[in-house]
Structure formats: C-alpha cells, structure tokens
Amino acid sequence: MALKTETMVLNMGPQHPSTHGVLRLELEIEGELIISVKPHIGYLHRCFEKHAEAMTYPQVIPYTDRLDYLAAMGNNFGYVVAMEKLMGIQVPERVEYIRVIMAELQRIASHLVAIATNGADIGALTPFLYLFRDREYILSLFEMTCGARMLYNYMWIGGLSHDIHPDFVRKTKEFINHFRPTVVELNNLLTFNKIFIERTANIGVLPVDTAINFGASGPVLRGSGLAFDVRREDPYSIYNRLNFEIPTGKGLVGTVGDCWDRYYVRVLEMEQSLRIIEQLIDSIPEGDVQSAIPKRIKPPKGTVYARVENPRGELGYFIISDGNLNPFRVKVRAPSFVNLELMGELCKGHLVADVIAILGSLDIVLGEIDR
Amino acid sequence: MKNPEEIFELLKKEFGEIILGLDKDTPVDPIISVDPKHIQKVGAFLRDNEDFKFDNLMVLSGVDDANGTKTKDEDGMDTISGGTLSVYYHLHSTKLKHKITIKTSTYRENPEVESVYNVWRTSDWHEREAFDMFGIIFKNHPDLRRILMPYDWEAGFPLRKDYKNPEFYQGMKVPY
Numbered sequence: 001m002a003l004k005t006e007t008m009v010l011n012m013g014p015q016h017p018s019t020h021g022v023l024r025l026e027l028e029i030e031g032e033l034i035i036s037v038k039p040h041i042g043y044l045h046r047c048f049e050k051h052a053e054a055m056t057y058p059q060v061i062p063y064t065d066r067l068d069y070l071a072a073m074g075n076n077f078g079y080v081v082a083m084e085k086l087m088g089i090q091v092p093e094r095v096e097y098i099r100v101i102m103a104e105l106q107r108i109a110s111h112l113v114a115i116a117t118n119g120a121d122i123g124a125l126t127p128f129l130y131l132f133r134d135r136e137y138i139l140s141l142f143e144m145t146c147g148a149r150m151l152y153n154y155m156w157i158g159g160l161s162h163d164i165h166p167d168f169v170r171k172t173k174e175f176i177n178h179f180r181p182t183v184v185e186l187n188n189l190l191t192f193n194k195i196f197i198e199r200t201a202n203i204g205v206l207p208v209d210t211a212i213n214f215g216a217s218g219p220v221l222r223g224s225g226l227a228f229d230v231r232r233e234d235p236y237s238i239y240n241r242l243n244f245e246i247p248t249g250k251g252l253v254g255t256v257g258d259c260w261d262r263y264y265v266r267v268l269e270m271e272q273s274l275r276i277i278e279q280l281i282d283s284i285p286e287g288d289v290q291s292a293i294p295k296r297i298k299p300p301k302g303t304v305y306a307r308v309e310n311p312r313g314e315l316g317y318f319i320i321s322d323g324n325l326n327p328f329r330v331k332v333r334a335p336s337f338v339n340l341e342l343m344g345e346l347c348k349g350h351l352v353a354d355v356i357a358i359l360g361s362l363d364i365v366l367g368e369i370d371r
Numbered sequence: 372m373k374n375p376e377e378i379f380e381l382l383k384k385e386f387g388e389i390i391l392g393l394d395k396d397t398p399v400d401p402i403i404s405v406d407p408k409h410i411q412k413v414g415a416f417l418r419d420n421e422d423f424k425f426d427n428l429m430v431l432s433g434v435d436d437a438n439g440t441k442t443k444d445e446d447g448m449d450t451i452s453g454g455t456l457s458v459y460y461h462l463h464s465t466k467l468k469h470k471i472t473i474k475t476s477t478y479r480e481n482p483e484v485e486s487v488y489n490v491w492r493t494s495d496w497h498e499r500e501a502f503d504m505f506g507i508i509f510k511n512h513p514d515l516r517r518i519l520m521p522y523d524w525e526a527g528f529p530l531r532k533d534y535k536n537p538e539f540y541q542g543m544k545v546p547y
Contacts, residue, residue, distance in 0.1 A: 042519040
C-alpha cells in the first residue's frame with residue numbers, strides 16, 4: 001500500500017525580509033518542491049488613483065513619487081511626459097537634458113538597490129554595503145539639486161522645480177569616475193562569484209514568448225533575450241538623439257532568461273546609463289528651466305497614454321481629461337505589477353529557497369504594485 | 372506598420388457590425404470602439420493576423436464614464452444610475468511597432484465584458500483590478516476576485532464616481 005501524501009500550504013509574508021515590502025506569497029509545497037505560488041497583494045493600497053481624481057494636475061506629481069519610491073525621478077518623468085503630450089507643450093532643451101541626466105542617475109541608483117538586495121537575499125551581504133555606499137553618492141547629487149533624497153517632486157509639467165546647482169556638473173563627473181571601477185569590483189565580488197552563479201543560473205527560466213504574452217518589460221523582458229526598450233522603441237524626450245546599447249540576456253553561465261541573466265542585464269545597463277550621462281553632461285544648453293510652465297494647467301478634453309522606461313520596466317500613465325482642472329481618471333501601468341504576475345509561472349518545479357532568488361531577480365517595489 | 376484609420380478599415384471589413392466606430396476627436400490617439408460581447412474574438416484576430424501582430428497588451432484600464440443621471444442625496448453625494456462603464460485596451464506590436472487603442476463600453480447596471488485572458492495573459496491581474504475597482508464582470512476569467520482591496524470588502528467599487536465609504540469595516544471606523 002502506498003503512503004498517503006499531501007501538499008502543504010505555506011505563507012511567505014506579509015512580513016518577510018525578502019519580499020521588499022508587504023507581499024504575501026501562498027506557496028503550495030510538497031516537501032521542498034513548489035507546486036504553485038499565488039501572490040496576494042494590496043497590503044500597501046492607498047487609493048492613489050482615487051486621490052488623483054480629487055487633485056489638480058500639478059498636485060498629482062508628489063503622489064507619483066510614492067509609487068516606485070526607489071525611482072521617483074522616473075515616475076515624475078512619466079507623468080509629465082503624458083501631460084505634455086496631452087497639452088502639446090514644447091519643453092526647453094535645457095530641461096530635457098537635465099531630465100534625462102536625472103532619470104539615468106536614478107536608473108543607476110535603482111539598479112544598485114536591485115542588485116544589492118538580490119545578493120543580500122541569497123546570502124551575499126558584502127556587496128550590499130558596497131553598493132549602498134555608491135548609491136549614497138547619487139542621492140547626494142539629488143539632494144543638492146532639489147533638497148530631497150528619495151521623493152523629489154522635481155519634474156513639473158513644462159519644466160523643473162529647481163535649476164541644477166553650480167557644482168552639479170563637476171560632482172556628476174566625479175561620480176562617473178568613481179563609479180566605473182566599482183562596477184568591476186562588483187563583478188569580481190558578486191557577478192562571477194561561484195556561489196552566486198550556483199544560486200541563480202538556470203533558475204526561474206523565462207522564455208521570450210511567455211515574457212511577451214505576460215506583458216513583462218524592462219530587465220525582466222530583456223533578460224529573456226529581446227532587445228525591447230521604450231527609450232528606443234517609442235522614444236520620448238531626447239532619447240532618439242542619444243547613443244546607447246540595449247543589453248540583453250545571453251545565457252552566459254546558464255540558460256537565456258534565467259535569474260542570472262536578469263541580474264546581469266542590470267549590471268550592463270548601469271554602464272549604458274553612464275554613457276548617456278557622459279554624452280549630455282558637458283553640453284547642457286543655457287536657459288530658464290521654468291519658462292515653459294503654463295500659468296494654468298487645464299488640458300483639453302481627451303485621453304492620452306504615454307510610457308517611459310523606468311528602471312523596472314515600462315511605466316505608463318493613462319490619463320483622461322474632461323477639460324477641468326483635475327483629472328477624470330489616472331491609471332498607472334506599473335511595471336512591477338505586471339512583472340509580479342510571472343511569479344507563479346517561474347517558480348513551478350523549483351525549491352523554496354529559489355523563490356527568494358526569483359523574487360529578487362524580478363525586482364519589485366510594492367509601492368507601485370499596490371498603489 | 373499601420374495607422375489607426377487603416378486598422379479600423381481592416382477590422383470593419385472583417386467583423387462588420389461588431390466594430391462600432393472610430394473616435395478621431397481626441398488630441399493624441401484615435402480610439403476604436405468594439406462591442407463588449409465580442410472583444411475576445413477581435414483581440415485574438417488582432418494578435419494573430421499577419422498585418423497586425425498586436426502581441427503586447429500594454430495596459431487594460433477600467434473607466435467610469437459617469438454619463439448617467441445623477442441624483443444628489445442629503446449628504447450632497449452623487450448617485451448615478453444608467454450610463455456606461457468602459458474598458459480601454461492599449462495594444463502594441465513588438466514585431467511591427469504600431470499601436471492602437473480599443474475601447475468597449477458596457478451598461479453600468481449590468482457590466483459584462485468578455486475576458487481577453489486567453490489572448491493576452493497580461494490581462495489576468497488587470498481585469499481583476501478593473502473588477503475590484505469598478506465591478507466590471509469579465510466573463511470567462513478563471514479567477515475573478517478582488518486584488519487590491521481586501522477580499523471581504525463589501526462596500527462596493529471604490530473608483531466608481533458615486534462610491535461612498537462605509538462607516539465600519541471589520542469593526543474599525545473607516546472615515547478618519
């Protein structure tokens with residue numbers, strides 16, 4: 001007679017250090033083996049979309065900061081791009097240059113957190129401290145510019161809240177010179193570390209067709225080998241004038257689309273962001289950063305969907321205006337929200353310990369998932 | 372690569388009455404309206420046809436059009452009856468690089484739209500969110516339950532324009 005076996009349900013979270021916020025994963029396991037994973041979200045829901053309907057258009061911007069709080073510049077960027085598209089505002093060159101520099105610095109800062117926490121979750125604590133040291137440098141640059149370290153409210157519809165500090169250009173160049181060697185250091189310390197490769201290579205393999213059908217974007221999609229980047233695909237601001245490459249997963253140590261590929265795409269993207277900043281930093285045109293800000297922001301009746309490439313993927317704003325001073329509807333297409341759907345698909349057949357590695361490689365921020 | 376007018380003409384030729392119209396008045400992107408009962412068929416066609424290849428659903432959003440009759444109650448809050456709720460689909464083709472917006476409107480009193488779960492898996496959570504926030508029922512969705520609000524939230528659908536907060540939830544006072 002066969003032994004009676006049954007699966008067990010294990011709750012991971014809502015309070016778990018590797019969920020990066022308040023996320024509950026309902027794991028159905030058989031021994032150590034995952035049968036299914038069901039994410040339960042909504043613990044951080046704070047009605048952003050309902051709030052936005054009661055605010056005037058500029059008042060929504062500070063709320064967008066709080067969606068993806070590790071990449072607040074990117075969130076501001078997406079919202080103002082959408083609004084400027086709807087209202088037909090032409091933004092001065094100087095503003096565009098500064099916006100792109102800020103967005104790319106933010107991308108580096110955000111990827112540093114992603115890489116650091118991905119490593120820390122599976123036991124590599126040393127890189128975590130090194131990378132947070134470098135991120136601090138970027139946060140100081142932001143603090144110097146607009147006074148805030150995390151939630152900036154920096155990009156306004158048609159302009160910026162502050163011009164850059166006289167020292168900004170010099171300090172940014174200093175940062176680039178300081179940061180390049182640390183990427184090499186990171187590769188020695190973590191990327192090609194044997195234990196790290198063992199934990200991430202061939203884990204959570206995502207085929208490219210599945211990735212597209214699930215709507216994945218950002219490093220998650222590019223890790224699967226498709227060179228899809230909104231900055232290139234659907235250029236906004238001045239990205240069509242810039243030279244940069246789109247790194248994709250190549251399966252260097254395992255299979256294309258595994259956790260390590262997603263991780264390594266982020267490492268390579270930081271280098272590309274440095275390249276973009278270098279192209280712009282010496283040639284920021286003169287001008288007034290507030291000259292194009294409309295006195296009264298009252299867009300015409302209509303709808304707009306605009307998307308930008310945030311560190312976590314495609315961030316979209318769908319805005320409906322009914323011709324009043326406050327939006328009729330604001331819907332945010334949060335990249336983490338869509339990427340997290342993949343959890344159930346990626347974890348099948350892996351071990352409980354791999355769930356942590358997979359979740360880390362998706363790099364979610366619960367602030368924008370729950371909104 | 373096709374522009375919205377060409378896409379509209381081709382859809383009209385294929386489906387006839389199901390395709391309701393093309394709205395060109397918006398300042399940015401034109402919108403094609405489709406019958407909510409047949410959206411799945413149109414979606415599958417848009418995804419698989421050689422001329423379209425819309426393999427990527429960027430976003431699916433529910434909207435309360437608030438175009439019914441409004442009556443004010445004693446607190447000054449609106450109650451809306453009649454009118455429509457809408458669902459917007461923003462599609463993009465990673466292969467042919469074109470984009471299109473599809474819209475479908477359903478009745479506020481009995482909001483039913485066909486699910487596109489089988490066409491684009493992205494729609495899974497987005498449809499759950501639209502159900503959670505607007506109460507739009509997506510037919511044939513395998514797992515339609517609340518997603519952002521608590522599972523036992525009984526006070527209605529928060530993003531509807533006439534939503535009213537409940538006094539209490541699980542014995543806790545809601546308005547602060």
